[in-house]
Amino acid sequence: MNTPRSVVISPSGLRLGVASVIALLPGVLAFGVSFGAVAAKMGLSLVDAAMMSGLVFAGAAQFVAISAWQMDWTWAGAITICLLVGIVNSRLILMGASLRPTFSALAPGPAYGLLALNTDASWIMMMRLEGKTEHGDVGAYVGAAAALWAGWLLATIAGWWLGALISDPRRYALDLVMIIFFACILVPLWKGPRKALPWLVALAVALITQSVTSSQIYILFGSLSGAIAGAFLDE
Structure with a gap:
């Protein structure tokens, strides 16, 4: 049984994590811009959209939530959207379990806190880096997650302003970004x-x-x- 110890975030790990997700950032940025544009059209304020991306940080779940968004909420509507988001995010249970070797040397608090930053892109990156980082060093994970989080938040803000200027996001195929993004993610899983x-x-x-x-x-x-x-x- 491993004894929990302090979080180790090495500079080399941080650099490795950021470098590993650079190729994914264009897709993430386009995804975030699309969400921001849709959020603006659904009536969310810039602060609302930015807070959702900054605090929730779950692209697919945010799209599902915004697509079922209601201006006048009912209990049935709230329960439905919670179920939908829960089903979409249920994949993170198994994804988080697969990261246990990465976080096994950490105390439960830091480990669960870092899992809050887990996304499809960062998870795929960690699977590819398996065995390339030192035991207990989560620098690569933190670097990748931080880069993706910052890109997602900034893209959401830019997308919100863009959505305020575009009358119909579908005219520019912004509604297809999520489908294309996840279709690309499926390729290595074939x-x-x-x-x-x-x-x-x-x-x-x-x-x-x-x-x-x-x-x-x-x-x-x-x-x-x-x-x-x-x-x-x-x-």
């Missing part, structure tokens, strides 16, 4: 046609559900159906 079956199940169920209901519940049904299909497919 493990053959058979392993892609749950993706197809989730897509089919989501499209069918969306065709019969105007709510965002199709995300919930698509996610659950894909997870169930993956569970039966797993040998």
Whole structure:
């Protein structure tokens, strides 16, 4: 059993983390600009949009939340949006568990605090750097997460001002940025046609559900159906 010790953030680790996500920053920035523009069109103030990106820091969940945003909230609406965001973010449970070796030498407080900065991009980066950093040194993770957080926040602010000037974000395909971003993330996860079956199940169920209901519940049904299909497919 490892004894928890202080957080080790080496300068070399910080530099490695920042350098590792430079290639991802253009996509993250475009993603953030898109969110800021959509947030402006949904009636959020600049402070609201910036606080959501700065405190929540969860791109996909923020898009889901903003797409189901209501000016006049009801209990049903609040519960629905919480369920949707929870389902979207449930992937972070397994992603966080896979980072346990990175944080195993840290005390629970610092470890859980750092997990609050975990995103798809930083997680992928840490998986690629596995074995390349010293045990207990979270400098690479902090460097990557800090760079992504700063880029996301600044892009949201820029996007909000852009959204205030653009009457229809869809005219410039800003509504497709999230789809393109996550499609690119799926590429390194490809493990053959058979392993892609749950993706197809989730897509089919989501499209069918969306065709019969105007709510965002199709995300919930698509996610659950894909997870169930993956569970039966797993040998």
